[in-house]
Amino acid sequence: MNRKNFITSLVTAGGILSTCDAWAAPTLSEMRREHKIPPYLKAGDSIGITSPAGYISLEAIHPSVQLMESWGFKVVIGTTIGKKDYTYGGTDEERRLDFQMMLDSPEIKAIMCARGGYGFVRFIDQINFKDFVRNPKWLIGFSDITVLHAHVNQNFGIATLHSKMCNSFPDDWAKAEPIQISTILSIKQALGGEKLNYTATGALSNRYGRAEGPLVGGNLSIIHTLAGTPSDLDTRGKILFVEDTKEQLYSIDRMFWNLKRTGKLAHLAGLIIGGFNIKTDAIGEEFGQSVYEMVMEKVKEYTYPVCFDFPVGHQLNNFALKCNVKHELMVGQGGSTLKEV
Structure with a gap:
């Protein structure tokens, strides 16, 4: 059951439900509800890269593309990469369409948001998740992408991956700090099905x-x-x-x-x-x-x-x-x- 937090009183046939009832602990059935985990990735699977929030150049995502390809994945670069509309990676409609295409594509098994910034909330309510719910895939990112994590987790009960994005990959893997390497590799481990x-x-x-x-x-x-x-x-x-x-x-x-x-x-x-x-x-x-x-x-x-x-x-x-x-x-x-x- 998805109860509203902001309930001051609810008049029902049986009486009044107070805020204390609205904030009650989850029932046993709610706690046992199964959560959907998208299929983990294998070599040859495709990861899409899109920019649903801030602008990023094609050159800036190059290190992440190279590294993910070295992991055995194919990379599909979205139409928003390199597009710029003020601070955004394209207009709201361009960003929405790019994300929707990747969400609906059966070939793309995971979507990595290229960077955060601001912008996902501007079109989250216009995204059609019908195909995604039938065939879940990993949605990856953090910061502004919290909008997506929260929306998907709350409405569909599907797992997502909170992690670094393309703009956090090191330019030179050989010169990267050990902690930076470990955090980037944790993305590969998560997508591969390792328990973190x-x-x-x-x-x-x-x-x-x-x-x-x-x-x-x-x-x-x-x-x-x-x-x-x-x-x-x-x-x-x-x-x-x-x-x-x-x-x-x-x-x-x-x-x-x-x-x-x-x-x-x-x-x-x-x-x-x-x-x-x-x-x-x-x-x-x-x-x-x-x-x-x-x-x-x-x-x-x-x-x-x-x-x-x-x-x-x-x-x-x-x-x-x-x-x-x-x-x-x-x-x-x-x-x-x-x-x-």
């Missing part, structure tokens, strides 16, 4: 415990702007991960209040805090709380585990995560682990 297993060092603010549930999340700014829309995430019984970049502390605090007030923090299985690249406060206007403090303030009455400093976000250590796939989160004194189960 990650660790994070211990943080003083971590709250210990074990959680199990589907993994959902992405960019905090995007998640908070989707509240009340058809793409709004239902986080009940889920492990939620969030990350963000170029935001000031007061803005991050406001967004976490949004998560709390919309009920998204109330019935989590677990919470993962990834990278947060903070804009420096102006002198004399310091916010006064760290990300650690503001998060724990919002979840202090709950008991689920909380993991900080997880390797996901706008940073080099941004590993691939399978959204809407069941994971186990363990947070302890020695650090945290997240593994697919």
